[in-house]
Amino acid sequence: MRAPYSGRGKPSREELGMIIARIRGREYRFLTAPGVFSWRRIDPGTQLLAENMDLEGVHSVLDLGCGYGVLGIVAAKELGEGHVVMTDVNRRAIWLANENRRLNDVEDITEVREGSLYDPVEDEEFDRIVSNPPIREGLDLVLRIVREAPNHLTEDGELWLVVRRKMGSKRILSEMRTVFGSAEVAARGGGYWVLRAPG
Template sequence: MMSHYYSNQPTTPSKQFMIDIPFRGKTYQFVSDDGVFSKKQFDFGSKVMVEAIIDQLSGKVLDLGCGYGPVGVLIGLHRPVEVTMVDVNQRAVELAKANTLSHGVEAVVLVSDGLKNVEQMFDFILFNPPIRAGKAVIYRLFEEAYQHLTVGGKLVIVIRKKQGGDSAKKKLESMFATVETIERSGGYHVLVATKKPVTFDQPV
């Protein structure tokens, strides 16, 4: 059976190595490995997402599908927030734990298929969807994210327009009060979906 980066236990032999990630004028070293997402460099879409949203982040932030941890670590280094990181891939989670430790970032890092092992509520959830996993998986994760957002909380996703960006936006619009495109770069769109409280008509 072929192993994917969104597999729970990658079958690809482990072969750890270091990579450099430039961000805001500094270069950060991360340990990476075979069998994880974007193993050789900081994924362009993830970078676009982080740069677009990082200055707005506050409260409790979830890096959903954290991989080896660049998004969560960079957020923890640059924002005074509580960071939680989850991934279904056990190897990725071990790398993320190592990378938070090496950079002195305090974060909760968990193995979880989506948010199944997560009880906490969040003010922001950042998510670069695993397109190859298919729409059913991605839309389930949208729904799980919605359930774990505080009132007024925001789901931030990055997606390529040609890989389902329009349909993903329509799905989010069916669930959230507002959906805004805050950045477009290199074919990637960064969407922010805001959860609002249910309002009831006042009696006449």
């Protein structure tokens, strides 16, 4: 899979920007730069998922297609301990996510890996997989995320996705129900659905 936002790795000082956001009652700071998804502000779908993902009793999280690290870093702060892996194909996103985990003081329980979809976590399982998938790369890619998720979830693990309601959400929800036996719309807002499976 090619990187949808082809950053060149470390941005120049002039390219760097800072987003300050309040999520789940905490303040976060995110370095960002052109060449990564939603670099001017946190994507509303990402924000909706970050606010609503259920992390109770969770010890491990995979943030699939992490961008500059919002979901993984929020999950790590909420967990306080455990292990969060963030993955992306975009080298600039990888660089930014690494900087942001240090900036938000979660480097001890997070790591960032470069690679496509589940390739960087080949034989690993997680309590949660969270993602704002690159739907513009095609519905087939998102359906693949759903189909391969059970191979990377613990026995009671869950897949949480956020999708635009008008961009294949019903098809994705249907696929989640087929793969997991059940799924639900866990939250709605701003034209986005947060999908959870099993649900």
